[in-house]
Amino acid sequence: MLILLGAIFALHIIGIVLLLVATIDNAWWVTDDIYTDVWGRWIMTNNVWNLTDLPSTYPSNYLQAVQASSVLACIFSILGIFVFLAQLFTLPKGHRFTISGIFQLLACLCIMIAASIYTDRFHLDERNGWYGHCYILAWIAFALTFFSCITYFVLRKKTA
Amino acid sequence: MLTFLALASVVLLGIVPEQSQAIVIYTGWERHALLGSDIRLSCSFFSWRWTSEDVTFSWTYRPDGSRDSISIFHYTGGVAYVDNKGPFRDRLEFVGNPGRRDGSILLKNLEFTDNGTFTCDAKNPPDIVGRPSSVRLLVFEKVPIQAGVITGAIIGVVLGLLVLIVVIYYLMRFLVARRVFSLSVSKHGKKKKEGSQQRQGPVPPADPSKIKV
16 A cells, blocks of 8 residues: 555656656757757857757747746646645545646646647757657656546545 | 924925935836837926926937937927927927926837937926936837747746636635535524424323322
């Protein structure tokens, strides 16, 4: 029982960590001398990394939508862990952790929205580059939060 | 005594600020406008003195990247003199109210060459010491969305909805609980009355066979 609880908690925490790394760290799109994400761009010139603004050719409204939904995904997941802890102590026996599940579901939806918009609207014509580790982590976080949400919807509280 | 104090304070207020205060001019900091539209550049001032009849307003314009200013508007002696030779010929209009310390001008049909800094200088004799204030005009073909506005708006709205839903949920629970509570109290009260009536009923007819001797 305790192991199951620990595993669920760890899953949620790993989801949060991956979401934070995907939002904050700077590697959604990588080329040989450019690391970029939704906030800024690092360009390597003369062996020195320089932080520059994103090019103005980026569609600005889609960019802000990706920024907003990735931040919201982090917020919902973090709120969800606190709600889960609260529900752990206050939920009557036999009930499901629906509210924690809802928060994780919202986080899952938000990061899916963010990653999908990014895939569909950015770097459509660029051939010399590939998706960086933060982008991949965003999709993995989507999967983890989805499993976490399912777990919360299925699990029932065993002891009072 | 009181009237003396009142008079003294009025006199002091009249004398003291003369040396320490100056006229303060307010314009915007930066204005954004669309190509071909009109824009109103506002200018007002604060002065400790009453608005005099010789109040003057003057606007000068310095194009972006140039070091020379050109005077484009002057109001003095109750008459507004508008640019009739320079870059704003026929495009400038005075829409201010000097009596209310407002020296705003209206620029019509903006062009890209109107990008620059507009400086307003107001004088309210004898209060003439002051710094002119400048407003920067930026003319765009398409008004850009400022960075982060949409992001902040989306995050704010979603979190606000979340808080609203939580509040409504608890409010509903509170109201329902109160209704249930008041209903149960009234039911309890009714039951108590019925119970006491029933008790009085069976007591009087005492069974003579059960009375012990």
